[in-house]
Amino acid sequence: MEIPELSEKLELFPFTSDHAIILPVVAGISAGFPSPAADFIDVAIDLSKEIVKNPSSTFLGRVKGDSMQDIGIDDGDIIVVDKSLPYKDNCIAVCFIDQEFTVKRILIDKDICWLIAENGKYPPIQVTSESEFIIWGVVTSVIKFF
Template sequence: MRNQGGRREGAGRPKGSNQYGEPTRPVRLPISQVERVLRFVREREHELPLYACGVSAGFPSPADDYAEGALDLNAHLVRQPAATFFARARGDSMIGAGIHDGDLLVVDRSLTAEDGKVVVVSINGELTVKRMRREKGVTWLVPENPDYPSIQFQEQDEAHLWGVVTNVIHSL
């Protein structure tokens, strides 16, 4: 009878022979997170340094030469990961709110849409980002550019709130 299974001398890859040059260990992951973890490893994501001193937007000041710590942008931009998504802004109707064409919007579905908040709404099948205004029982979506009209919700409108914009990321 042959001996099957179990540990065999010289079998398997030598320890540390992988692309990272170090031993590995098995880890159990939820199937929904496997691709995310693999992407993290492939792209070698890491935290970025955060310097403790502020950067003067007025007159220059001497910089302190030390880092406060590491910065994880997810920790600063995403409050509720399960309820957060990203969307790309199109157009210039929200330029007065600092939202430019092509900006990345961080949108939180768990937040309550209140008067004055910037929201992403689907109205009659079209997505838009506007500032919500409520006045005397009437809800408006107000652009931050005088070249565009405000949108008043009508009874026949099919409107769905997608979420509240919490942050905007744009290139200079």
């Protein structure tokens, strides 16, 4: 699948499911008081099946920049992008606008499409009839790095 030339704001990579990523799962990890069962390993899961529902249409993208930091998508994080999902109002998506990829929230207001950053220092982007614009894929997950 051909990917248009990428901007400096997002790197995209096709997802390949050649090998399962199977990891043990610790059941019931408490975010409050520690649980005596917290060190009991219950089952194993295939991480690739947990985060990728449609492998042939899924891409991984490394985020560059801070425009989505207020919802926990930070510089260097990896987003999981599914091109087969339909977009809907208020979803997070990777968009191709005026020769650049960007990840933003899509808002539709009275037949006007807005691309909204989740960081107050970035203004909303109005998509106009003059804009070269496609919604490239819907963000389904974020892989965080600390």
